[in-house]
Amino acid sequence: MNKRIKILFLGMMAVFVATFFQSNIFAHADHDKDAIIIKMADVMINLEHFPTADEKKKLQSVLDSVSSTDQEKIIANAIIHIQHGSTVEDKEKLQIVIDNTVATSTVNTLAKIVQSFSHGISKTDKRKLQTIKFKG
């Protein structure tokens, strides 16, 4: 019995590994676009001075979600605290995110935008956020 379970387990692992490395499956799958980053980008696009109650609710859901990464939680927290700009403490935390992510990644981009936020979103940053939303 134990042997059968072992074979079944190994079989399932093999299927999983084969599927993971099968690039063509990736190409036609729903890539589970980065929903959390998109949610925060969506809030930032229209942010003026500070987040509204509804926007804070959305950001709280990022903090509460088990699928959110620590970096995403730092960004969500920083947006919640925005009062015309990010707090000094949050700016420091965002800097750690920036330093520990690839410069061209969406997390890095979003962290930089939140860190430099001042009363509203600049045209350049708005375009970056729209692109994050567009491509997922």
Place this chain on the structure above:
Amino acid sequence: MYIRIISLIVLFISYAPNHVLGHGAVQRASELQDSEIRLFVADNMNGSVVVIDFPDGEVTHRVSTSPSIMILASNKDNKYIYAMRGRDTDEDLTSILSTGFDMEEKQFRKPHVIRTIKTDTPGGPRDSKMATVGGYDAILTEGEAEVVVIMSDDIDGYSELKTKRYKLAAPDHYHYLEGETYLYIGHLINGFVQVLDRSTGEEVKRIKGCPMLHGMTEDEESGRLIFSCARDVIVVGTLGADKAKLIARIPYPENTGRGCAAFLKGEGRIQWCYTEGIIPRLYRVDLSQEPYQFTTLSVESSIQQNSTDDGKYLMVLSKQGVLYLYHGRDGNLIKKIKVSEPFLGDWFEDVGKAILPDIESHNGIAYISLTHEGRIAEIDLEQGKVKRYIDIGGFPTRIVLLAKETLIEASN
């Protein structure tokens, strides 16, 4: 009394022409535009097709179609542009647009949507060209597993659209080409090439053993088709004794875990293929040399690739926004041209809608849709510099290029 009558007549005469003028003839203004190149660009911000005419480089029209364009393709005689939706909505539509080219005047008019039809998961075009069956435009419906042939030479908004349908083996993602007398339909998930007799629609055979079939090309000289599979590509004949036969299998050069996704025609009978995902490698095969074999070309992590019409240049757009020009025969690096800011983050395009940039070229000029910057770059390949940018806003993706000289040549 006499004076009153005269006054009334005068009043009537002076008043009457105003009404006549209201329904009179007006000067009709010509909408013809003497453009050399017309670009159709899918803007997936809202699903419109943006038209840019050159040499002016002006956005001349915006044609509204359904959002989430996945495929943009011209038909064989360049009268129509087909805009097919992706799968991120629950309604699959294909819009057929006029290209606006007036064959008599040899100039362009305004393009417009002729009609929009429901098509279950539409597909079939290759290299921005519609699939054909016996010279007619065809749409492969991946949900219903059919080849729908539009049997009308002229498509208008009010006539019945006559169609002929071929049943396919199973719903799947297809890679299709028409042979001399047979139709060859690669099935991705089912992993085989189904061969249909064009005249009867009957299945001739299935060429099996091509798991995860994705991407195909044609060697025009031999008529052979190349389908990419998970571990190798298969070569299928379409002419004479070769017809519907598996000619060869070409293993990928090394175990990269990535198969060919799409092919680019280089100089002579060279075919380049790029792999799924953004990896720094292209495969090369010379179809004039048997036995066929792949070699590799290391390239920067690229987000889009294409070759020029004559195969002279292989154009590789890197994620850093640099266009690398390689020789279309040997793959030697010729020059690098900075065209945009980097493409931030991951750019995985699934079947929801087109998101990737596109590259088209004509007579040494390349046009690149810079999705992330909302503009088109016009690049002089010989001089190695960007001539100008055309801001269109939105998120430009797929491009179809029509050149007047090509249209006139084709009509003669």
